[in-house]
Amino acid sequence: MELTRRKILALGSSTFALASLTSLPVFASTTDDEIAALTGGAELGEGAITLTAPEIAENGNTVPIAFDAPGAVEVTLFADGNPVPNVATFKFGPLSASRSASTRIRLATTQDVVAIAKMEDGSFQTAKANVKVTIGGCGG
Amino acid sequence: MASGVKPRVKVPKKAAAGETITIKTLISHKMESGQRKDDDGNIIPRSIINRFTADFNGQNVIDVTLEPAISTNPYFQFEAVVPETGEFKFTWYDDDGSVYDTSKKITVN
Numbered sequence: 001m002e003l004t005r006r007k008i009l010a011l012g013s014s015t016f017a018l019a020s021l022t023s024l025p026v027f028a029s030t031t032d033d034e035i036a037a038l039t040g041g042a043e044l045g046e047g048a049i050t051l052t053a054p055e056i057a058e059n060g061n062t063v064p065i066a067f068d069a070p071g072a073v074e075v076t077l078f079a080d081g082n083p084v085p086n087v088a089t090f091k092f093g094p095l096s097a098s099r100s101a102s103t104r105i106r107l108a109t110t111q112d113v114v115a116i117a118k119m120e121d122g123s124f125q126t127a128k129a130n131v132k133v134t135i136g137g138c139g140g
Numbered sequence: 141m142a143s144g145v146k147p148r149v150k151v152p153k154k155a156a157a158g159e160t161i162t163i164k165t166l167i168s169h170k171m172e173s174g175q176r177k178d179d180d181g182n183i184i185p186r187s188i189i190n191r192f193t194a195d196f197n198g199q200n201v202i203d204v205t206l207e208p209a210i211s212t213n214p215y216f217q218f219e220a221v222v223p224e225t226g227e228f229k230f231t232w233y234d235d236d237g238s239v240y241d242t243s244k245k246i247t248v249n
Contacts, residue, residue, distance in 0.1 A: 061211060061212065062211040062212070063211075066217075079209055082209050083175055084175075084207060084208055084209065086207040086209065087207055087209040087210065088204055088205060088206050088207055088209070088210055089204065089205040090202060090203075090204050091200075091202070091203040091204070091205075092201075092202060092203075093195075093199060093200025093201050093202060093203065094199050094200065095196050095199045095200065095201045095220050095221050095223070096200075096201050096202055096218065096219065096220060096221070097160035097161075097219035097220050097221045098160070098218075098219045100218065100219065101202065101204075101216060101217060101218040102216070102217045102218075103210065103211075103214070103215055103216050103217075104210070104211040104214075104215050105209050105210055105211055106173070106208075106209045106210070106211055107209075137211075
């Protein structure tokens with residue numbers, strides 16, 4: 001086949017389109033995958049957890065996050081817009097007074113922070129909070 | 141061992157038996173996420189604290205698994221029940237194998 005300028009252009013643009021299609025939904029799907037791996041695909045209830053996060057975080061390097069999940073044995077936090085969605089897992093021992101804790105996390109961009117709580121009866125509860133991030137916190 | 145690691149913990153000195161107390165912990169650590177690049181474009185290797193535990197007289201209060209998304213100088217606030225006089229032990233586990241710990245005594249009147 002004789003490669004003309006026109007053919008090369010057509011070839012280039014079609015491979016580019018393919019690449020951009022496959023790479024687009026990468027972040028969203030990994031969070032869902034991680035949640036599915038954690039819960040084993042169980043149905044997620046809502047309402048039992050309170051997730052406290054600021055509506056707007058000026059600095060994505062330290063975003064204060066707090067949760068309160070009465071009756072939970074384990075709480076996992078996810079940030080669905082981060083390069084790695086997992087944030088932290090809290091396991092509560094016998095001397096823990098309340099199923100609540102607070103910490104500071106990094107957020108790369110404006111996104112949802114998701115908390116998944118494993119309850120004492122083995123069911124799962126979820127809560128979500130959207131945080132607008134002015135300056136992202138994952139470095140260049 | 142990462143340099144300049146210093147744990148700081150705030151626990152009340154006294155409590156009533158069975159009382160709920162609030163504990164605040166902070167440890168100075170850079171928590172290098174493994175996502176950043178240096179001036180030459182090389183990725184700076186990940187170096188974080190990956191686990192934090194708090195125990196009272198050998199019984200567990202909280203056990204946290206940390207990922208790179210936890211901020212520099214990891215901070216935690218949580219609540220514990222104090223059944224008797226004893227000692228809280230806080231332990232942080234570094235990626236490089238280092239273990240940092242600190243203890244706080246509490247008296248039950």
